[in-house]
Amino acid sequence: MITPALHAAVEAIMREASERAILPHYQSLAASEIDNKAVDDVVTIADREAEALLTQRLSALLPEAAVVGEEAVFEDASVMERLKDGLCWIVDPVDGTNNFAAGKPPFGVIVALADRGEILGGWILDCLSGRFCHAGLGTGAWINGERITARTTGESTPIAAISTIFLDEGAREKVLTHIAPHYRLVDIPRCAAEQYPRLLLGTNDISVFNRTLPWDHAAGVLLLNEAGGKAARPDGSAYRADEYERRDLIGASSPSLWDDFAKIVAKIG
Structure with a gap:
């Protein structure tokens, strides 16, 4: 096709x-x-x-x-x-x-x-x-x-682009308390067309998306996975374009970085 x-x-x-x-x-x-x-x-x-x-x-x-x-x-x-x-x-x-x-x-x-x-x-x-x-x-x-093969930043403290714009106060506090100590947090570009390439090109190691509408994410998820990185729902299930009502998606420049981040997310609920 x-x-x-x-x-x-x-x-x-x-x-x-x-x-x-x-x-x-x-x-x-x-x-x-x-x-x-x-x-x-x-x-x-x-x-x-x-x-x-x-x-x-x-x-x-x-x-x-x-x-x-x-x-x-x-x-x-x-x-x-x-x-x-x-x-x-x-x-x-x-x-x-x-x-x-x-x-x-x-x-x-x-x-x-x-x-x-x-x-x-x-x-x-x-x-x-x-x-x-x-x-x-x-x-x-x-x-x-x-x-292209996705590459990590190589930083000892991985770089995570996480937006708190759409998070409620409780979720925002969880990010700052449980995730921030393990990662260097950077702002998101507010543009998926830029955020996914950053995971391939060694700019960011992790990106977290709360809203996962298909026009923002379908292409980027495929791009990242085909490049050897990993994009999936926090429970490890695959992103599908027809499941547009589901929220939350993790993208990482390598499967091991994805696994490490997902473990932290699972602990904090």
Whole structure:
């Protein structure tokens, strides 16, 4: 299913979306082109234009595949049910929209292909640098055309990117009391298109995600696992794109680092 030709076609579509629908709006958004979807969650004209382009192009590429786009789901939550029905593109037209709307990096485009929740392919484009990551189930992970193996930071105190934004006070206190002593905590980039590559490239060792919506995570989970790292639910079960109501996900640059972190998480409940 995930052939070199398909990888190349998806990359071309994503770069077209970046060049035609996203970058022309970067650092030039009018106030009327930014809307609030929820507290601390915005959508811009670039999100809408990019999703329309991606939906059209990906649908033409694989007519048998449905499309689940972040903005389409915002307008109609029932679109999510397509993830359970069969072959499906999953689209995040602008990942890191808050950064994009503020006129700063990082932000990117994320696309995944799944079949009844199983992730078959994943593609991540950094719009500003042009860095392109892709992976196919069972065929490895690649960055800018070169096969990649995830590497750790090599630090004696592993580096963990953990957001406490969506945690309640009790959960935040657990992080500070039980996890912080074992790791050097760093802030998250608020952009999965950047956070997953950091686990491959020796920038971070651990990332913890509380919200695990498929357009943010399907591609990154496949990329990390195919590169020899590990992304899974805290109980060790696999991440599936159709289990979008579940929360919590751990990503690590090596399986051993994942195991060590998961043991701590299990102890604190």
